[in-house]
Amino acid sequence: MNEWSDEQLLALVANGEVAAFRALFERYGGRVTGFCVKLLGDQAVAEDACQETFWRIWNGAHTFDGQRGNFQSWLFGIARNLAIDTIRRQKQMPAAVMADGRAAPIEQAARVDAGIDVAEMAWTSIQQQQVHHALAELPPEQRDVIEWIYFQGMTRREIAQEKNIPFGTINTRAQLALEKLGRALRANGYGLEE
Secondary structure, eight states, X not given: OTTSOHHHHHHHHHTTOHHXXXXXXXXXXXXXXXXXXXXXXOHHHHHHHHHHHHHHHHHHGGGOOGGGOOHHHHHHHHHHXXXXXXXXXXXHSSSOBOTTSOBXXXXXXXXXXXXXXXHHXXXXXXXXXXXXHHHHTSOHHHHHHHIIIIISOOOHHHHHHHHTOOHHHHHHXXXXXXXXXXXXXHHTTOOOOO
């Protein structure tokens, strides 16, 4: 099954094929865990997020829509959303965890939460939506390269080797995508340098 595409494997997963699911997990489990570690900063929590991501893949394989993006974008989008949910849950806990692992008193946790700038969080959310919209406007091959580099943490060489795309093509797609993103974001009022 190693030679099968992600989408072919996912179609089998939608029909309950455990071997196809195992192949997808072997292909992406380590990268999803690494991605979650970067977002969450905790190996055990990241492993839980990875397991939940693949549980959702197993249960929701039939909902995948190839017209909206490729499998990797869908997979890492699920992982990212789970990591964000985990971070939000941690911020809602009544006690903060100190560096030595002990729980801080509730009053101290309240002081930590009081430092959150709601306006900054709202602005960040708006910016993320604008970036997401700008990414959606890119041609699929350029969007894929940006997602592989910036959301999955792959190097351009890794992309060229894994996707069997010439290294120069990866560089060109990345450059064109970044130029288009820059123009789109400047049009939304971002003060990006030329």
